[in-house]
Amino acid sequence: MTRLLLSARLALADLRHERIATICQVVSLAALLVPLLILLGIKNGVLAERTQALLKNPESLRLTIATTGSYPRSLIEDLASDPDVRFVAPHPAQLAVIADFTGIEDGSPVVSRVALLASGAGDPYLPAGAPPPAPGQTYLSAALAGGLSVAAGDRVTALLPPNPQRPDGAYLDFEVAGLVPAGIWGRNGALLNEADLFLIQDWTEAAITGTDLNPLRGQVAPRDSFPSMRLYASDVAAAFRLVDRLAAKGIPVGSSLDQARELASLEQALTMGFRIVAGVGLAGYSAAFAATLWNGVIRKRRAISLLRLGGLGRRGAAMLPVFQSVAIVLLGWVASLVTYGAGAHLLDATLGGALGFDRPIAQIGTGDILASGAAALAVALIASIWAAVAVTGITPQEGIDDAR
16 A cells, blocks of 8 residues: 555656646546537436426326226326326326316306316326315316406306206306416316216216206215326336336327427437547547557656666556546546536526526536546546556666666
């Protein structure tokens, strides 16, 4: 250990002695790493922006159960605890249940063919932090609330249209608990408690009768299985995993994942492109750095032989270029991180507004920083091998011969 410390001190002293050459090597590494870090940051920033836009549109990650079946509540509970699932709720049909809506005041407008969906905790359609609708409550889409001229706290009525078996139709009253944020759900729609939605579906299927369904609220027996469900993935990768897992269970899924597929393809292309550029750049720098270190050994051959003659062992001498390369690379890596920070700030200041990004254009995380440090260290070790091997060929005898 003492000899290794001596080698490290000698290596660093030599770098200080040839400080101009050392600075040039540090700058040359930073000149390679800074563009790579900015390229990586832009890749991450673009993907983060696209991913955020995707997550703001729940429909882009919705998985549609392709066939009506009998799905047990245990399956839905398992999906609800799955980290790949953003939201799941039982549903009475493959498609939305339909009803008309109106206000409770005389002369209130009627909005036809309102889509009714079962809601619950974590529903991506709910306002941030809002509790799910309780029995007798509903969240209306912005389009429906505008058509009815109602707001949170008002009361509305769902009108179930008459048919030959039930010529009088039926109705069910609700309190408006809130509105779905504008831009999330573009159609006329209402989010209901699971029990209320299945009450409406039971009337539609003639499982119950009556015109005023309000007294029946809360009297429908709990179900152990459901014909369908609303299912949303937590992110792009999770959507594809869910499709595969559900298919393996015999549950066909028809998904609208075109945007997710585009994002996955973009991420794959950008990642592959970055790896190629980074690999070629680091390989080229490693070769050039190795040649520089080897040339330094050739220039200092007599000095190294004298150190060997003075008692520095072969292993300690071989570590001289290794310690020097590690020191140069660490300095270059730190310099590149500082320069990257300034460059990323400049990008945000000059292009952030023009591109309409809600977040920094270039983003690198802790993992990226550590990975760049590991790559730089690997370059240092690989580049120093040639020089270290060359040093092992220098013997103390050369120092004696030179002294004659």
